[in-house]
Each structure stands twice: as structure tokens, then as C-alpha cells.
Amino acid sequence: MTKQEKTLLLVDGNSVAFRAFFALQNVSSFTNHAGLHTNAVYVFKKILDNILKKYSPANVLVAFDAGKTTFRTKKFTDYKGGRSKTPGELSEQFPYIKQLLVAYGIQNYELTDYEADDIIGTLSRQGEKAGYQVVVVTGDRDLTQLATEQTTVAITQKGFSEIEEYTPAHVQEKYGLVPKQIIDMKGLAGDNSDNYPGVTKVGEKTAIKLLKQYDSVEGVYEHIDEMKKSKMKEHLIEDRETAFLCKDLATIKTDAPLTIGLDDTKRQEADTEKLRTFYEELDLNSFLQELTGEDPTAQQDFTALDVTALTSENLADVPVPANQTVTFYLEMDGKNYHKAPFVGFVFEINGEYFASRDVELLQSKPLVEFLTQPEIKVDVFDSKRTIAGLNRLGITLTGIDFDLLLVSYLLNNTENSDDLGELAVVHGYRQVKSDEQFYGKGAKRAIPTDDDQLFAHLTHKVAAIAALKTELFQELADNEQEDLYWKMELPLAQVLAKMEIAGITVDTDRLEQMKSEFKERLAQIEQEIFNEAGEEFNINSPKQLGHILFEKLELPVIKKTKTGYSTAVSVLEKLRGMSPIIDNILAYRQLAKLQSTYIEGLLKVVFDTDQKVHTRYTQTLTATGRLSSVDPNLQNIPVRLEEGRKIRQAFVPSHPGWQIFSADYSQIELRVLAHISGDEHMQAAFREDRDIHANTAMQIFGLDSEDEVTPNIRRQAKAVNFGIVYGISDYGLSQNIGITRKQAKQFIETYFEKFPGVKKYMDEIVQHAREQGFVETIFHRRRYLPDINHKNFNLRSFAERTAMNSPIQGSAADIIKVAMINMDRQLTEKQMQSRMLLQVHDELIFEVPNEEMADFQKLVNQVMDSAVELAVPLKVECAHGKTWFNAK
DNA sequence: ACTTTCACG
């Protein structure tokens, strides 16, 4: 299409609105203050923006269906009959979608007795005659019949940013038909969604075959006598009338008696004022933000707060906190609070706000006092971040009362942003911007040089913390989560901060040594691969590698991804032996991973001040209650393969004469399952300290003694145990251990017969989730499962497995958190030098001086064993050595 | 910014 040509955009309003509605159907938060649903409006607007941007049309029209009855229902009473009623949540949004269009300056139109399709069909032909390039946007494939050299039909896809464009060539490629034959196809095959039947037993495939031969419905019947005798022929003859009727129904009118013309579709300027009122009424804040842009005057919407700029001169003006509570916020420029530059701070005492960029003021008298005296309570946004930041100034923050981030995470970990502004909005508080809104993002991000602007933002943050305290504490109490907060998460934040600050020492020389060794080996393998491939290419590129393996070397395709051939390990393993290149690629992959992620990656994040890495544990991220570790991630350091495990040689104690000590909970998840399910057999196995996988093997294979359990049988039983913890499915298990689905199903059935308590737990927990909408750990940590009653099988099944797994994984996470808090307390009380360094889900890593080793060993066992009292004992396995590698 | 792959529990 040449640039001079004008574009006419025709949108099927009903169809796109339907797509929009179902794209975000399960997001219950899409309602405005009056309870009106807004999901369809939201997505419709997104799609509209997308296509407007893509096609820059001079003329636009959105067509809607006029009502229930049309000329089609007169011909065929059941037309669209089987269709379930439009949900009320969607139909209430149609008037608003039209309002949106008006504000956008876009014509919308409907015509009695006709469907949106017919309006579009008619205008598209008028547009073509007037020399327009026409684009039709719809979710309905029927409209592809309109495609011509001048008209493209764009079908909206599942997500809302993608569309598939049907030109005549694309229709040909997809169906092997010309666009107008789509009508004939519908005539023969019918259309389920519009509820017209077509010819009995003829579906899309058969219809296409017939049309390739006979061109049209008419053609089929002209040649019907030539066809050899078949069931299909009988059906065709019998349903002749239906076929013609259906073709007629499927035909989109191109001559509807429109009362508007092309001139009326000219796009007008958007009315910003109208849009603003509209977004405000619907509480579509992100659009409101987009509309006002980075206009700093948007701040005017917020109630202005008086803030005193603090200097060394007026420190004495800071009052004594009357109610013994202060709200405090420390701003740093960047995520990594172990090194991010300080931006400033603000605090509120007795309703007065004080702010400054000079964080050293915090070290002076009245300020350091309220931060460090335990009887003065401090409310913050993120305890751990604040503790670690202040620690850099030599200040030990004590007396934390309310932590907005932590409480918010406990209440609902599905909407868990780590941005104060975003989180405040989740809880209905809007008088504060998100950092992205205020500072900008990417290259545009900047800290304002103007004090008033910066202090205003920080002050609004503090005000938000204070405003939400009472309400969120009340919700915590309602959920019976007070202990979880006070006895677990809040003290844990303190412990984690200490671990992060302590850091773990890295032997960079060892890493450098490995790096050059790996470099050589990689070069060697690379050369062999190039020789075997007969050319040089980027082995790290799945695309290029796929091309070499499956096109050039013509190896069989095992699996495809949505972008091309899969080259994952599971695939390569199946290709082993077919070409020597495979083994080399596997070796290359393994080494390259170690080199880039663990050797080079780790070296990049070692602090040059102390030769340590200081990871950050994300305490408010996972859906189950586990921690995660970033920058670097120390929870996925290689261990399974010997080659990778050597990376652990680089993790060493910070003092000579000390050792790395590892303590891990043995089978903690299965023990938790034995506890919460109350299953007698499983509990007995743990009480008698039996090999749990061998025990399972004996049960499901009906063996009498442990001697009969071969390694292979044990391996299968182990996979079954894992499967049970993950929320089992026959398919998943069969994939994992390479058996048929039927066999897997048999295993599971036998398992449930032998462990009826587990079966009962699985059924009950899913039922609980259906009724309550959430599941809980033994410490009342919640996980909400909005999809548990979803009509989509996959989403629902996923929610069901999650319901089974989360209480198990989450309770195990709770237990080790308790152990960490107790361990930290004991080390402090006993004034021991040993330090807790890392947590890897079911394992704690310490550094211990040799002279403390015996005492420490005793202590760690005692503390971890007694973290909680379960119906089965907890078991801890310990090891130590001169590096992490040797602690095995 | 998204996708693929792969490291861990």
C-alpha cells in the first residue's frame, strides 16, 4: 500500500467488545467505585489504540449490532439461537464503549434489522470504490470473506496486542480458498457459534475439500450426480436446502441501506476534557495518567501537605512524638539498597512532616533517637530495605510497628507490587504516585533537583503508610494473621537484613581460574560443533541451532515452540546417537551456562570493598511464602552435576580457621504432607525413620521387604512422591518417568488406595478452595485461587494443583522461617561468633569458627528440630567443610 | 519486552 492512499478502518464493535471482555474476564478488580465492570472498556481501548497506531486511518467507523432480530432471524428463527446470553457484566459496558468512541472522535453506527457485519461489508465496498485502503477489525473469522486486494481483515487474537491480517493471499494459505468461498464453506459446514447447521457430518475440512473441487455450493450441487456413492453424498442431497440457506445466512451484505456515508466516518479530534471525565467516572487511572502525561501539575490533585525542609540549623524544631509513633521513609535511587545512592528521607511526627536530602542528619540527636529507641514505634514501607539502608549510616533501626509492604503481602500476595504507590492504589488510597510515575522509567528516569517536588512525593508516601495502617492491621486480625506478621515475617525481615549485610565471601581467584579453563574448553567444543555442522553459527541462538539441526542436518523434529523448533535438553537427549553434534551441543550448553551465569555473572556482583556477594532476599514476592534471592541468586548455585558443583568451591568463610556449615531439612515437604493430611501410613513411615521413597515403592508395587526395592523402582516411587506434592496428574507423571499415561494413572490410583489420608486431604483442600477462594498454610499464610471455579479446563486444573501444593510448599517455608528466627536469637543470646549466611528453601548455610563447631552442631540440630511441633518428627542433616563445596 | 533455556528447592 502506498503512503498516499487513505485508510478506512471499520471495526466490528460487538465482536471486539466480546473479545475484550473475555480477555480479562477473571480480573475482578476491574470495577469502578459504583460497581460497574470496566474490563471490556479497558481492553477495547487498548485494542483501539493499537490499531489506530498501526494503520493511522483518516476515516474510522465502529459498527454495532442493532438488536436481537435482523433479516437473518426472519429467514432462520434459530439464528444465533444456541448462543448463551451476553453476560450482564458485558452488556452494561456497551453504552460506555460508545461514550469512549464519542470522546475519541470516532463515529459509531448501528442499523435496525442488520448486523455490524453488514454495515462493515457495505462500507468496505464503498470505501474501495472511493479509493481507500480498507482495514476491517473483528474477532470473527466470517468476515474474512470481505478480503480483497484493497481490503484487509484483521482478526484480533487472544491477547490484546496481536492481530492476524487476512489478505486474499493469507486466506488462500490458511484455507486454500479465495475469500468469497468462505461463504460457501460456512454454507456447507455451518457455524456453531451462530447456530446454523450446514450439511450433516460436513465440517470445515470436508467443506474445503469439496470447494477445491467444485468451487462453490452451487458447483457442488451441479456435479452431485458425478459423485460416487457415499454417506456424504446422501447427506449433501438430503441437506441441499439447508446448505443454500446457510450460505445465504453467512453472506455479508454489501448493499445494506445505510443512512450514513463515507463522509461521516472522517475521524475527528479527540476531546480531552470528555476523555478525562470519562476515565474519572470509570476509575481508569492508568488512562487518566496517560492522558495527563508527565504533567507535574497532576500533583495538584493531591491534598498539599506542609513539609519542613530539615537542616542542621532547625533540628531542634523536631518535636517529641506524643503518641510514641513515627512514620519514616528512606529513599534510595535504585533497587539494590546495599549500594544505591541515598536520595533523601522524610518522617512524620504528630502530624508534622520533615524532609531532607541530607541523610547524615539522621545520625544526629533527635532523629537517631526515634529510630533506635525500641519504645518509639516506627511505621515504614519496607522493613528490610529500611534496616539495610540505615545500617549503611551506622543506625540500627528498632521498634518497627507497621510495615505496609509486608502486611500487604500477607493479606494478598496476588497483587503484590513492591512499589508503594501501586500498592496504595490496591488498597484504595490514591493520594500518592508510583515511583515510575514520579521519577519516570528507563532512560527518562531522574531524581528531581527541585526540593519541593521531591519532598512532596516522599511526604505523600509517608502519608500513605499512615493512612493505611489501621485498616490493614484490622484485615490482618480478621484473617487470623497477626501472629504470622508479628512472630514470623517482621522478625524475619530483621534476620534477613543481617544475613544480606553479612554477605558471603567469594574466592574470586578460584573463579578466574575456572573461567580461563572453561574458556579453552568452550573454544574446543565450539570448533568441533562447527566442523560437524559444516559452518559457523551462534550455538546460543535457538533459532540458528534449530536451523542447523532440523533443516541442514535433517534430524527429526521432536517438539516445537511457538517461535520454532525446540532445542531443549529433553529434545536433544532423544536425538543422541543420531549425530555426534548432539553430545557436543549438550556439553557446550552445560559449560556455557556455568561460564556466563555462574562464573562471569558472579564475578560481576562481588563487592570490591569486602570480596563478598550481598544477595537480596525478596520477602514479598512468591505466591507460596518462600523467599527468592536476587543479585545474585544464591538459591540456584549448581549442585546436581559434579562439574557445576565445583562453583561452590568459590564460596568460602570470611575468616581463616572457619568453616562453611550446611544444615538441611530432610524430606520437609513430605513430612508436612504427612502432618496436614493425617495419613496414618505416611506418618508411621516417618516416625520409624524409614526411607520414604522405598516405603512408597513397597506400597505401590506391593512388595514385602525393602530388599525388593531396586534402584529403578525407588526412582519411580520418588517421582510419584514428588508428583503428589505438586498436585498430581497422570500426564505429568508419565512425562517425568517415561511411562504411559495409563501406567501413571494406575500408580496414582494405587497410591491413593494405600495412602487414603492423602487422598482425603487432596479432595478436601480443593473443595475448601472452591468454597473459600483461598488455601492456607499451618501458620495461616493465604493463597487466593481466583481460577478454581473457572470454566476453562486448563486454568481450573492449574488452580486445583496449586490448591494441593501451596499449603505444603508454604508450610515448609513457614517452618524454616521460624527456625531462622530462633537460630538468630540463640546465636545472639549465646554470643556466638557463627553467622547465618544463606537460606535455600529447606537448607541453611552458616560460617562457623572451628572452636565453636561442636556447640554449634548441637545448637543447630536442636533449634531446627524443634521449630514446630508436627505429628511427625523433623529431621536435619548437617555437613561442614572449608568451602560450600566441601560441606556435603 | 518477550522467549527460550537452564540452574536450584
Next chain:
DNA sequence: ACGTACGTGAAAGTT
């Protein structure tokens, strides 16, 4: 018939 194991983070390539 549907098409999956549960929970994470980092690197590299591609768009």
C-alpha cells in the same frame, strides 16, 4: 477433548 507437573532468577537472543 482438553494438555499440565509446584515454586523461583539470570543470561542470551530476538522483536
